[in-house]
Amino acid sequence: MPKYIPSEIEAKWQKQWQADNIYRAVIDPSQPKFYALTMLPYPSGNLHMGHWYAMTPSDARARYKRMSGYNVLFPMGFDAFGLPAENAAIKRNIHPRSWTYDNIQHMRNQLKSMGTMFDWQREAISCDPEYYRWTQWFFIELYKHGLAYRKYAAVDWCPHCNTTLAREQVVDDERLCERCDTPVTKRELEQWFFRATQYADELLRFDGIDWPEKIITMQTNWIGRSEGAQIFFPTESGDTIEVFTTRPDTLWGATFMVLAPEHPLVAKLTSPEQQPAVTAYAYQASRETDIEREATDKEKTGVFTGGYAINPATGKRIPIWIADYVLMSYGTGAIMAVPSGDSRDFDFARKYGLDVIPVVQPHNETLDGATMAAAYDGAGVMVNSGTLDGLVSNGEKGRKNPAIAAAIDWLVAQGAGAQSVNYRYRDWLISRQRYWGAPIPMVYCPTCGVQPVPDEQLPVTLPDDVEWKPTGESPLKFHPTWKHTTCPCCGAPAERETDTMDTFMCSSWYHLRYLGPQDTTAPFPADEYRYWMPVDSYTGGAEHATMHLLYTRFFHKALRDMGIVSGDEPMLQLRNQGIILSTDGKRMSKSRGNVIDPDEKVRTYGADVVRAYLMFGYRWNEGGPWNDSNISGVVRWLNRLWDVVHDTQAGGGTLSAEQSRALQRKTHQTIQKITRQLETFEFNTVVSSLMELTNAVIETKDGAGSPAFREAICTLLLLTAPVSPHIAEELWALLGRPYSIHQQAWPQADEALAREDELELPVQVNGKLRGKIVVPATADTPSIEQAALQSDAVRFLEGRPAKKVIVVAGRLVNIVG
């Protein structure tokens, strides 16, 4: 018998599959389609175990779908623009292009070594000019539809990457750059934005898509929709302060106002005598990092401006303060302070001796502003609120709360405010001051202003001859000629935009480019779109929850409204894998020196083993540490599978009727189980079930000539094919079955064969297991009850009569006595 040497059969079959082009996906209207998508890698140089962990089960599932009769599209590409390429250029003087394409070449081979069914003819690389031509075209379309605009704003800046970042790319309490963990600072710059907030409400709806609750929650929190009212407070200086509040019903208790120290009205409102204190406080606040400012447990501080506003409900003069607990970045940067109803305002009022007037009172209590020990923000009855006294504030948000509804109506009638919705979500900042990205295709003309580059001049390509400055300024800006062009409008000399686009722009539509990566007339062919989209199953990491996964939804909706795509959502189902850790239980990283190299594991064990182990050893959505001793269980399994197929290849021997029946039953039960487990992403039990069937086959190998055995072993190989495609193909060929196993139909379970003939039912007495009975599977409740009462177990009743007998069909019997 030949030995199982993975490297030999794996290379052989990969070559064969490629030569026969068996993974080519083309439109076939006669077949139902299935678009399986797994997140594309950044070509950093090497595939790591995380890629294998994410992609292998996705591949197995795509293979299973294909065998189940679907026409499956399972493409792969590279998210190839980005900073590491540029850093390599600065550090080692290698051009980002050659660095990137060398890495792609290497990683493409690595991806092929996994034995995946990617259709490489659909490969898309986001830094190809033919790709980013359409990234630029989309930008212009967005611009033409008013969804891209330029704005001067205080934006997040990473001093290490030397570029601005979108808010989503600033992570953690410490406000670190998502790529390099450098603390982010603020800069005032003119930048391009996408009007993502226009879709805020729609992005909050997840109807018809099957996404993890966790991602939905994160996106919902990120968008941060609050219902309430905007209220205008006149001031004695003549300016109006606009505030947003979710509790307009507490307006009558607003005894002071607080502005963020950076609020534009601060200077005007401040009285001469308060000027020094206000200036000092604002300076102090501006020096503090956002970490310090946002620490929840920090004691509230603030300074009186000397200015006063009028509470539009009570007509009273109320003092205006500045305090750093009010953030310029949220709402209007100003609040009405209601100390009786808000704990932050309460702390502030007590510290500075400001009035506290209760306006919502618990039903069975009378609050006294002078003595109350804490703010009350629960449900209650309105008091001290003029005509609204006696209304019930029921604790609900928005108009569902009668007190809020009445307050909004009152505000509108008085012309003092309006119903309003506020979002935490901000427009997507997409300008990046870097070289290795898609140039923003805009031209600045001294007479015509901002002009998009005409379609026929796309792509605006990156120049090769640039100088790498370790200062990090974009080489495009300093290129001697590149930025000089002519105005597409008047033909006069004009300048190009020198910023490039956020690479998340490229990855917002890559699933569309797979539909026709060679298309030179459109971003994707319409017929391909009609057939393949939307993506049926998308897999990838949860870390993209508020970045890629939100951007791509926005992008799709914007494209839909521009008439470029159809349907409301790009990806119907989303599932997230966990993270594969190193043997020390820590995240793998070059700096820790604990990286597990997949190439090395493939050399040692073979791709089939690594694939099966990654599916077998973990709950896929949780991940866990790599374990070299656990993998040996999978090595043994595939060796035993190899051995038993070779051993029994010639047939010979028969099984008793009983043995045949039992093996058939196991075979068909396994089909049922594995089909269900693949559908539900329970890959660890898929492999357990395969091992069980392998064990059953080995136990009956003396009956290798029997039809039940032949069926079992063929079924076993078919069920193994998605998990370990090479060995399955090799053994399938050994049995003389038609090539390729991956083009065979998925086995169908026969209910009748899967069914048990008789059942061994546990018999409990008072809930404790006391014995077993064997009954025909068809036995009815009375006969099961009879059998249980006649069994040995009843001795545990110790002579008492059975008060009740509970028979659970097919499960157990419990005698209560």
Add this chain to the structure above:
RNA sequence: GCGAACGUGGCGGAAUUGGCAGACGCGCAUGGUUGAGGGCCAUGUCCUGCAAGGGGUGUGGGUUCGAUUCCCACCGUUCGCACCA
């Protein structure tokens, strides 16, 4: 601080969702095997007890004929949010 998820042998993890806890593996133990291979095969392996039995799914309570599963409180781990007006 708020919210969510999770907590099962020495280890990774099962349990058809309220019905035999520990499937499938790893590891370990004992035995076998002159086919030297990352060996393989057989048997055993939650704790306790000679046994019948008793106990056992983070801890304590509850619901139920019956709870790893449902409810309450607490402890722990992970993740998300964090002065959001």
